[in-house]
Amino acid sequence: MTKPLILLIEDNREVRLSARFILEDHGFSIMELENPTQAIDYLQQRSAALILLDMNFALDTTSGDEGLRFLRWLQQQPHNIPVVAMTAWSNTQLVVQAMQLGAGDFIEKPWQNQRLVQVISQQLKLKNLQQKNQQLSSALHDSEPELVWQSASMQRLIQQLQAVAASDANILLTGENGTGKSQLAQFIHRHSSRKAAPLVSVNMGAIPETLFESEMFGHKKGAFTDAKEQRTGRFTLAQSGSLFLDEIASLPLPQQAKLLRVLESGHYEVLGSSVTEQSDVRLLSASNGNFAQLISDGLFRQDLYYRLNTLEFRVPALRERPEDVVPLVRFFLQKHGLRYQKTALRLSAAAEKQLQTYSWPGNIRELSHLIERAVLLSQNTVIELTDLALPRTVMAEFAAGSMQGPATVPELQKLPMMTLEQAELQLIRQALEYCQGNKQKTADVLGITKSSLYRRLEKYGLEF
Numbered sequence: 001m002t003k004p005l006i007l008l009i010e011d012n013r014e015v016r017l018s019a020r021f022i023l024e025d026h027g028f029s030i031m032e033l034e035n036p037t038q039a040i041d042y043l044q045q046r047s048a049a050l051i052l053l054d055m056n057f058a059l060d061t062t063s064g065d066e067g068l069r070f071l072r073w074l075q076q077q078p079h080n081i082p083v084v085a086m087t088a089w090s091n092t093q094l095v096v097q098a099m100q101l102g103a104g105d106f107i108e109k110p111w112q113n114q115r116l117v118q119v120i121s122q123q124l125k126l127k128n129l130q131q132k133n134q135q136l137s138s139a140l141h142d143s144e145p146e147l148v149w150q151s152a153s154m155q156r157l158i159q160q161l162q163a164v165a166a167s168d169a170n171i172l173l174t175g176e177n178g179t180g181k182s183q184l185a186q187f188i189h190r191h192s193s194r195k196a197a198p199l200v201s202v203n204m205g206a207i208p209e210t211l212f213e214s215e216m217f218g219h220k221k222g223a224f225t226d227a228k229e230q231r232t233g234r235f236t237l238a239q240s241g242s243l244f245l246d247e248i249a250s251l252p253l254p255q256q257a258k259l260l261r262v263l264e265s266g267h268y269e270v271l272g273s274s275v276t277e278q279s280d281v282r283l284l285s286a287s288n289g290n291f292a293q294l295i296s297d298g299l300f301r302q303d304l305y306y307r308l309n310t311l312e313f314r315v316p317a318l319r320e321r322p323e324d325v326v327p328l329v330r331f332f333l334q335k336h337g338l339r340y341q342k343t344a345l346r347l348s349a350a351a352e353k354q355l356q357t358y359s360w361p362g363n364i365r366e367l368s369h370l371i372e373r374a375v376l377l378s379q380n381t382v383i384e385l386t387d388l389a390l391p392r393t394v395m396a397e398f399a400a401g402s403m404q405g406p407a408t409v410p411e412l413q414k415l416p417m418m419t420l421e422q423a424e425l426q427l428i429r430q431a432l433e434y435c436q437g438n439k440q441k442t443a444d445v446l447g448i449t450k451s452s453l454y455r456r457l458e459k460y461g462l463e464f
Contacts, residue, residue, distance in 0.1 A: 003027055003028055003029040004027075004028055004029065004049035004050065004124055005028075005029045005030075005031060005048045005049050005050075006023055006029065006030050006031070006048065006049065006050050006051075006052055006120065007031050007033065007039065007042070007043075007048035007050070007051045007052065007081075008020070008030055008031065008032050008052045009033050009034075009035065009036060009038075009039045009051065009052065009053045009054055009070070010032070010033075010034070010052070010054040010086075011034050011054065011057045012054075015054075015109065016032045019052065019116070020032065022113050022116060022117065023117070023120070026117050026121075028120070031048065035066070036053075036057070036066055036067070036069065036070035036073075039051070039053075039070065040070070040073060043074075043077065043079060043081075047079060047081065048081055049081070049124060049127075050081065050082050050083070050084065050120055050123055050124055050127075051074075051081055051082070051083045051084070052084050052086065052107075052120070053067055053070065053071075053083055053085050053086065053103070054067065054085075054086055054087065055067030055068070055085050055086065055087040055094060055098065056087055056088070064087060064097070064098070067087075067098065068094075068097055068098065068101060071085075071098060071101035071102055072101060074102065075101060075102055080127070082104045082123040082124065082126065082127050083102060083103045083104060084103065084104060084105050084106070084107055084119055084123060085098040085103040085105075085107070086106070086107040086108065086109055086111070087108065087109065088108070088109040088110075095275055096275075096276055096278075099275060099276070099277055099278055100278045104123045104126070105119045105122070105123060105275075106275060107119060118221075118230070122230055122232075126232055126237075129232070129237065130197075130198055130237065130239075148327050148331065149321075149324050149327065150323045150324055150326075150327050151316075151322075151324045153316050153320065153321050154316070154321055154324060157184075157313060157315065157316075158187070160313065161184060161187060161188055161191075161313065164188075164311055165187075165188045165189075165191035165192045166191065166192060166193055168193075168282050169310040169311050170263075170282070170284070170285070170307065170308055170309070170310040170311070171283075171284050171285070171310070171311045171312075171313065172248075172287070172308045172309040172311070172312045172313070173185065173284070173285070173287075173312075173313055173314075173315055174286070174287055174288070174289075174291075174312060174313070174314050174315070175288060175314050175315035175316065175317065176288050176315075176317045176363055176436055176437060177288045177362075177363065177365070177432075177436060177437020177438060177439075178362050178363030178364055178365030178366060178432075178436070178437040179315040179316070179317055179318065179363045179364060180315060180363075180364045181246070181286035181315055182201065182244070182246060182286065184315065185199070185201070185242075185246075185284045185286065186199060188242070188284060189241070189242040189244075189282075189284070192242065192282060194240060194241050194242055194282055197238075197239070197240040197242075198237060198238055198241040198242075199238070199241055199242045199244060200234050200237045200238035200241065200242070200243050200244065201244040201246060202215070202216070202234050202243070202245055202246065203246045203247055203454075204245050204247050204248050204250055205246075205247040205251075205439060205450065205454070206247075206451075209252055209254070209255060212255045212258065213258065213271055214227075214231060214233070214271055215233065216233050216234050216235060216258075216259070216268075217233040217235060217236075217262075217268045217269065217270055217271065217277075218230070218232050218233030218235075218236055218270045218271065219231050219233075219270060219272050220270060220271065220272030220273050221272075222272060223270075223271040223272025223273075224271065227271070233268075233270065235262065235268060235277070235279050235281060236270075236277070238281045239279075239280055239281065240280055240281075241281060241282070242281065242282045242283075242284055243281040243282070243283055243284070244284045244285070245283065245285045245286070246285075246286050246287075247286070247287060247288075247439070248285040248286065248287045248289075248308065249287040249288070249289030249291065249300060250287075250289075250439075253299070253300075253301065256300065256301045256304050257301070259304065260301060260303060260304045260307060262279055263283065263304070263307040264307065266278060266279045266280075267279065283308070285308045288437065288438065291305055291309075317360070317363055318360040318363045318364055318367065319359045319360050322356040322357070323356075325352075325355050325360075325367070326352050326355075326356065328364060328367055329347055329352060329355065329367065329371060330346075330347075332368050332371035332372070333345055333346065333347065333371055333375065336368075336371055336372045336375040336376075337375055340376060342375055342378065344381050345374075345375060345378055345381055345382075345383060346381065346382060346383070347382070347383045347384075348382050348383065348384050348385070350384070350385060351383065351384055351387075351388065354385050355385075355388075358390065361433055361436045362432055362433035362436060362437055363436070363437065365432070365437060366432075366433045369429055369433075370388055370389055370390070373388075373389050374387055374388050374389070424456070425460050427446065428442075428446065428453075428456055428457070428460070428462070429462070431445045431446050432462075439454070
């Protein structure tokens with residue numbers, strides 16, 4: 001296994017020797033250089049896993065200008081090399097400048113050996129995670145086709161999103177749950193100038209209030225009682241990329257204030273650290289909430305709303321665009337057919353036509369679940385309307401020929417004999433559809449807390 005190469009830029013021979021002994025003992029390979037000029041020559045020909053950069057050299061022993069000039073040069077290069085800066089002078093302003101120019105962390109000399117190794121290991125782990133995120137995003141994009149829309153409203157929305165995707169403007173997507181807002185956020189990121197960097201998604205409704213800062217900004221080991229190891233926050237993971245905040249309207253007011261501070265200043269602190277980090281993310285948000293009502297009721301900050309909605313787009317419900325039902329049916333048949341090795345399936349023309357008249361209270365999410373179930377249970381290559389798991393009241397109206405317009409919200413159908421786990425999954429899906437994807441209403445219908453609902457959604461791999 002190849003050892004990670006650390007590029008050590010330091011003019012003091014004794015310091016270089018000390019660092020070499022420590023890092024080689026921990027499985028790293030070291031390349032020693034005396035100044036940034038040598039480092040620039042080196043990096044024009046080769047690369048490294050990480051740069052350990054002294055900020056002060058013989059020309060100037062206190063200001064850090066030489067180190068800052070090197071960081072500015074590195075920002076213009078195609079390299080994606082994490083940098084850990086170090087200096088013998090305690091200078092908060094220099095630390096902030098180095099971080100703003102791309103340094104991932106900071107070490108003060110004389111260092112503690114354990115902290116030096118920990119910081120380097122953490123930066124390498126973060127780089128590896130970012131690379132995996134990029135590879136996974138690329139693989140998902142390559143293997144799964146984008147949704148195709150036929151309705152004029154969705155084609156117009158896609159054109160608008162494509163026109164603004166290349167900008168860095170914050171975008172807020174509104175509309176009912178299950179309408180495809182998360183897929184549209186992925187579309188925006190893929191067509192943005194940040195597409196080579198990660199898209200990090202966060203469900204704001206699933207984060208406990210007490211863990212908000214740790215989840216979003218990260219924490220150092222020992223920052224609080226249960227902080228047994230360092231954690232990287234979502235803002236750091238999304239650095240240079242896009243951060244998607246789903247269900248943003250569910251964020252409590254105290255956490256709204258903390259998020260607003262980052263959006264206004266671009267600065268945040270990792271819990272347990274005194275170093276101010278510089279955020280460089282493109283913010284995408286989504287919600288099914290009525291912001292005018294939430295602001296009027298004092299449940300959402302108006303200043304945060306204005307920060308989120310530089311550009312705001314409403315995603316229409318599926319019942320408002322019945323022309324999209326058939327393309328979506330065929331898309332999900334292909335998607336789930338590939339997943340379950342049943343690629344020859346299709347819906348009958350009569351079934352496709354009838355599905356266009358259903359109201360789809362759970363929107364695209366409901367349609368996806370319905371087609372997935374039909375694929376799993378199919379015994380023939382052609383799926384008829386009677387093979388689908390539409391509520392019995394709706395099926396009866398279809399059979400009687402009385403389904404002329406959108407159906408009303410259906411009653412929960414009775415469950416056949418099945419395991420408790422299967423029954424729980426079916427009840428959750430039905431409750432989500434009945435409540436049109438609203439998580440709080442779904443939890444109330446099921447008689448559980450919202451956090452319990454989210455745990456079950458994660459358990460069964462349901463989208464949330």
